[in-house]
Amino acid sequence: MAITDDVLVIGGGLAGATAALAAAETTEDARIRLVTYKQSTLRHASGLIDVLGYAPGTTDDQQQPIADPYTALESLPESHPYQRVGIDAVRDALAFFDEIAGDAYAGAHTDRNALVPTHGGTVKPTARYPVSTAEGLASDDRDTLLVGFETLPDFDAPLAAAHLEAAGAPFDARGVTLSFPGIGRDDAKVTRYAHLLDHDERVETPSVTGETGAREALAATVNPHLDEESRVGFPAILGDAHPAAVREALSDALGAAVFEVPMGPPSLPGLRLEDLLYDALESAGVRVTSGVPVVDYETVAADSTGENSTADETTTAAIDHVIVDRNGAQIPHEADQYVLATGGLVGKGVESNRERVTEGIFDCYVPHATDRYDWFVDDVFGEQPYARFGVVPDEELRPLGTDDNPEFSNLRAAGAVLGDYDYAAEKSGAGVSLATGYVAGTRAGEACQ
């Protein structure tokens, strides 16, 4: 017998979680379920919430970052996901996120983008940032000491400081490379550093006699290098479970504000965001089934679902149920409304082979050139057609077929599975996931009321 819900969200990243939360908020009594397969791509992501950092479609020259993303949204092309859902929905979605994130994120006090130092040493525009990075904003003019560790080759603090200077940052930045107390292995994982600080493990350190707590030991290692700077930046390893306590302890011991510089994968700020979302899903009563792929689906004629079908939509089928594979067992999941939030090329919601590009579960139409040599341009940072692969939605976010009709009457799509925008160039990934997840979830919730 099928597992039955009102709304079934497929995909457990930022877009999927937002859609499930929005659906839950829209219809209090509805049963909402979220199914996920692999780990979400949040572990690859910086944890920053970008809305729009650069205007799309003008990569010929270096561009200035956008200070006010909301004004810039109006000039986006009609096909952009932000235009599909409308600018008001973007604002609503950000407000929705602010509520979920509570005091874990900052930036809600203004419409303006912040500039955040990256681990490469440049700065990037973003709309919301984890509180752990808040003291590090490049648009803040306090002098800065960056601290790197000789066992973490991803972040070279002196080089990043020199890069910030080259980028014209309005403060003096200096970098030092130190040995992390308590890390014996040259190839310890970032989670090991975080764990040491989370639990304030006893470590031996040359700068303090005998054993001491990891937080104090780290501060003691940094202290001699601090020279009047009022803030100190670390790679994003300052705790996993208790980042606020770690930062506070370091800050007290150093007598300076402490912040994290976002890093590449595995990204602790990304993983913390994931935890935050799953806590919220649990509080909202969303049922979460993880580790299971959706492998098939069945449709019914739209009319028989009782939808308000119009003459135009008589040919549009509805999804009756999907089949989920659990350790080889094929389990039907039935719902009234479905949200597709399986991600783009990275999350594998969009798939490809030598001949074509497809949406992996429902085979929704993904526009692409027939010759795969037209999927890319020669400059790695040029206008890459592949970066825009994804399904094309209507204003309800229902994926459209080649005939411009919705593929299914009760399927909406959100996040990176949507096409026609380049989140990497625009710095718009999280914003699109939030806005479209919010709208898809809300509409799905409304439709099953």
Place this chain on the structure above:
Amino acid sequence: MAHDTAVLVLGGGSTGCGIARDLAMRGVDVTLVERGTLTDGTTGRMHGLLHSGGRYAVSDQASATECIEENEVLREIASHCVEETGGLFVQRPEDSDEYFREKLEGCRDCDIPATVLSGREAREVEPYLADDVSRAIQVPDGAVDPFRLCVANALDAERHGARVETHAEVIDLLRDGDDIYGVEVRHDSGPGKRTHKAPGTTEEITAEYVVNATGAWAGQIGAMADLDVAVRPSKGVMTIMNVRQVDTVINRCRPKGDADIIVPHETTAILGTTDEEVSDPDDYPEEQWEVDMMIDTLTELVPILEEARTIRSFWGVRPLYEPPGTGTQDSTDITRDFFLLDHDERDGVSGMSSIVGGKFTTYRAMAEEISDHVCAKLGVSAACATADEPLPGSEDVRVLEEGMDDFGLRSPIARRSNQRLGSRAADVLETNEPNPVVCECEGVTRAEIQDAIDQSGSDLNAVRIRTRASMGNCQGGFCCQNMANELHPRYDEETVREALDELFQERWKGERHALWGEQLSQAMLNYALHATTMNRDNDPARESTQLDYAQFDGGA
């Protein structure tokens, strides 16, 4: 007249580096100049096959004999560059019995050890061979790392007093009447190791004798002195798979044809190749059909290739040559022999010889013959010793076998490092400094990267060919940045940024030919990491106008 050097070798591929080493070991004062990084031309763009000679055993027995002899020499002197994989010439139902018999007889004529295996026995060696492979000839083909081998030759030449200048492009030949006496080069930065963005200089280097070992580019060098060197560049494509579907070299047992070889190489397998004449070795089309043909045709031999992950494709240019008047129409019919063109004898212009043709496996024998020629010109009587003296890294094979947990590295990483470095492992890896892994895919540690920077300066592609860093599944998406970090503080921030950009673009170049499936996903992830997370596509440091920080959110 006093010269800067006795012999000036043009070209830093296997031939040029082999000649420089040979002459330097004989006590001759040598300078080598190379336009780009060592191996930049043809050497770095081969499939990595160490020929047993089996490939030429029917069509060109002289070459086949030379191959098996040199194959045995290289196993001795370059053990850290060679993997003794063995090879199979496999027969499918449509391949003729007649040719199979000729191949087997040819191998035996040329003293190439050859054993016939049944289809079942062949599949015991290589389980992924197609079910309808009917039988195979087993030969001692191997895999060779052309980068490591070429660099080892250059290092040993330097050790014997040679000057090796990379990023030094020949812009003119110095000619006085009927005598060539040197070249003018343009240094990319200054003489010595490369520093990105450092302004270039030019230098005249005079020599008693010039050896033009620029391969497919030999005609262009000759033209600078109005000499006609009619080299016929021929392109071939190679497609790299992300894992080794086979651990043995797989050859198709049929007469010449495209897409008939798979070479296991380090963590990858390389599919090859095509053979098509081109007019300009620096500018030729790289086409989709060539890549598709590699996969589609070789899938007939190893069916799982159809579903496998392709990580990039690259093209190389063979320096084919045939003596004037031969008139061969099809480039696949041109001999793989090499030719020494003494321009004094041929054109009445003294002071230079050109080397054209040839193949990687026999580079040492070629270098020996050319060095003999040069020594005769110079009146040097020292004998060649390159067949007996191991290359740097291969002096002591025990080093390779010892100590899995040496140097405080995880075992698989220590093993890979040891394999790459051979007997140099202790020198490079014994450090009191922390030695984290910089490239996860290939298990390359900081000490190896630093050693490569010592050798080659801020040129990260030169670091790449010495270490394999950025050559795995992620094609540099995760590690290019980390590699660049290692340049600091020896090099300043701007230089590091330039070096990173150059490497990242270079890695992208080959990936473009593998953009589907997993690798397209990887490309998007790489793009997202560098553009979204790091904002490298709109880096304010590159902008001419100052960013107005005050317009942005400065915190609550």
